Amino acid sequence: MSVILVLVAFSVVLAGGFLIAFFWSVRTGQYDDPYSASVRILFDDEKPREASKTDPAPASPIEEPSPNQ
Amino acid sequence: MPDYSPHRDSAANSNGCYHCGEDCGAVPIIFDEKRFCCQGCRMVFEILSQSNASEYYKFEVHPGLTARNREPGSQYAYLDNEEIRRELLEFSEDGVSKVKLFIPAIHCSSCIWLLENLQRLNEGVMHSTVNFVKKEVIITFHDAQLSLRQLVEMLVSINYIPQITLDSVDKGAKRKVNRGIYYRLGVAGFCFGNIMLFSFPGYLSVDDSIEHLLRQNFGLLNILFGIPVAFYSGSVFIIAAWKGLKKRFISIDVPIAVGILVLFFRSVYEITSGTGNGFMDSLAGLVFFLSIGRWYQDKTYQALSFERDYRSYFPVAVTVISDDGIESIIPLKNLRTGMRILVRNQELIPADALLVKGEGSVDYSFVTGESTPVTKKEGDRIFAGGRQAGTSIELIVEREVAQSRLTELWNQDISGGEKQTRWDSILDVISRYFTAIILILATVSGVVWWFINPSQSFLVVTAILIVACPCALAMTYPFSLGGTMRVFGKNNFYLKRTGVVETLSKIDTIVFDKTGTITRNNGQGADLTGLRLSQENLQRLSALVRQSTHPSSVAIYRQLQGFQPLNVESFSELPARGIEGVVGGHFLRVGSEEFVTGTRSEAPAAGRVFISVDREQGGFIGINNQYREGMKEVLQELALRYELHLLSGDNDAELPNLLAFFPSKDHLHFNQSPKDKLEYIRNLKASGKRVLMIGDGLNDAGALRESDCGISIADDIYHFSPACDAILESKQFKHLPGFLSFSRIGMRIVFISVVLSFLYNVVGLSFAITGNLLPEVSAILMPLSSVSIVAFVTVSVSLSARFSTFTEK
Structure with missing residues (x-):
């Protein structure tokens, strides 16, 4: 049964790791602005195409389900 | 606040401007097969599409803001000044600079996209990041390719106008982010989870040697995890209680702190002596829940400022004219007495000064509450804070910025620190009785048990203190008022702190400011019924008044919108008389009766603007103060419950109209200086009234501070509003x-929730007094009471909000 003590030690270290990760996320300001990041992830990184007049670029709200979902 | 859905004027409005969504009127501007309401919006669209940035329009329908009245020119020239530049930049090294700009226009996902893709508009931008909550953008850029001034002008060109005021160069005033609550919450949560796990074997009554080993080790681990809970996460409550006690004030923190300490030390005693399992799980749960309450309560509207002073109203720089006539731009703080300054149209007069050249037409509505501009001639003294409307003027500074009449007004009554409410919060009253009752109860039971069974006495006393710890009680306040504050926030009424809700509920007297508060800010209305003009002439009139910034002209122009702009061949503004000019070959005059008709009639001509076309009379336009929408109903409804007063810096021209809404003439006061207003509030308070002040301008700043609750009303909540407790759009x-x-x-x-939480306390106390408080009872009762109270409060606040009158259905 004393193996439990070893496991407990592991679990505390593991949980401590998550706590440190949480501290890091707070310190780097991830809780300062929860909104931008949620939008930023939807932006495409690709280089802009050359402006083409034929591109209708209809206003498509981001709420529309993306094909990946 | 974030606009998650692009609902603004969606498909329903087919005549909406492609850029901003506003109605395009009868004659929309067509460009690239899209409709635009004005040239400004079209230009922004053009810039964006040329820079391959038209994806901007992909994320939201009509993401832009109307770009009307954009003034190009040299207004940002001061950003070339080395000293100002250095103060604005976060850092600048090896040709790379970083600047943080506050841009109130940030409102949707398209804004974030565009502002983070500025390098498409100019290669000089290296990187930019938006903080949506604070409406800030941090831009890193190459100095050599793009100067700070060019950067700002580029932002202005796409209608994201950064707000740069004296406040932004004041490094000391920068607010620090307080993330302590997240750390404390994280630590408490982490320990709570672990302690629950380690406490579990204690509740199983299996008894063998291995169990005993586990129990002992787990007990020690519990103590180890209990220390940061009690003395790091819980420290805020202990410190707050101690501070209160030093001021002989018993707040809700006192029973909480006692609870935390007793829980901790009794647990340590039980574990180390082997007499029990301790209450560490209850302790960790308590602190964790309380920290959540704190976090919920501490929500603030970061992009709004409730602490503004004159510094965020004043510009950063001012144009100085040297003796040999050379113009240069210097930072405002370097402005000294005797300097000659140039103030252009729509610029602010930064210091008390003497007018030496030009015709001043100074709009003081924000500073004094006067609704019409004051005409100043050469040799007149002009006080700081007014806005010049008209041609450029030259002034000689008489007093430095920090000594001007305006700033003195600001400094005179700043006692510093947080405004204290005059009456105790309901929570303080309850906790005072609560603490007293608990202490008496603990002592009595301790004594009684001493006679029954002395060894139990200590346990019973500590059990009472543990179970009485007002966790649920302490959760009701932050969650119900925090919830109320969020409901207000959703409806564009922003409170500084949750406590303001309670202050608002106790108000019995309301004092209004007039200009800008119950009347619209520069929102004079134009009544066209007295006009006898053809459509063509109306179009010419519209073109002419557009040239002038006089409030009457602005009001007329607003009324006449929708005409295609015509070319104005000549234009001149004659202060205190009117404007004249030639439009499309026709000579128009707009102004006072004497100026236009040459005669003066007996009838009151004030508030009337006369028009002539080619010297032929065209009738008049009535200019009236426009009351805010629903003002009549608001005042009638409020009068049923509250005592209403009005304080105006303006003259009493509106007295007859206003008498209908206020109980008597004694409650209406005109020509009030800012100091008068403050005194008036002070007197009302002295007579026992609980005063709510509603104002908008710098002239109300003192009164807003002095009142029990100050609401500042603003057309644009992100622009300047004086220090207050709440901002109402x-x-x-x-x-x-x-x-x-x-x-x-x-x-x-x-x-209601206080009563409920008392019931839980009564149940808990009955266990404690009879000496039956087992750790498992406490471990169940404490979270159960907190969670159920929070659930009750949250549900009832959101239900009440659904049925309230202000929620948009």
């Missing part, structure tokens, strides 16, 4: 009675 003025009554509902919910 002006279009929500009509819902003021609804907000006030909802604050009372919020307090009623607090009352």
